[in-house]
Amino acid sequence: MKRDYRQAPLSERERALCEFAEKVTRTPWNITPSDLDRLRSVGLSDRDVLDLVQVIAYFNYINRVADALGVDPEPEMVTADPGEMSSSSAQ
Numbered sequence: 001m002k003r004d005y006r007q008a009p010l011s012e013r014e015r016a017l018c019e020f021a022e023k024v025t026r027t028p029w030n031i032t033p034s035d036l037d038r039l040r041s042v043g044l045s046d047r048d049v050l051d052l053v054q055v056i057a058y059f060n061y062i063n064r065v066a067d068a069l070g071v072d073p074e075p076e077m078v079t080a081d082p083g084e085m086s087s088s089s090a091q
Contacts, residue, residue, distance in 0.1 A: 013042040024056045
């Protein structure tokens, strides 16, 4: 799953969380009420959505700090072939 969640056997709830995390990471300006409604439809409360956004934002923040400081990723997180990641990977 660390390579591409779309290929993993996820529940509807897990898939909704991953899709939302990807959208918050790549195009947060495109979040709409329907995105939030989808999360609610899989059982998240408004508080859960707030917590989810904060966790996603934290990981985006800390990854950018690490990138800016030149911190090397852990070996198991390194992709041998950059083409292995989906074409919609974060830049």
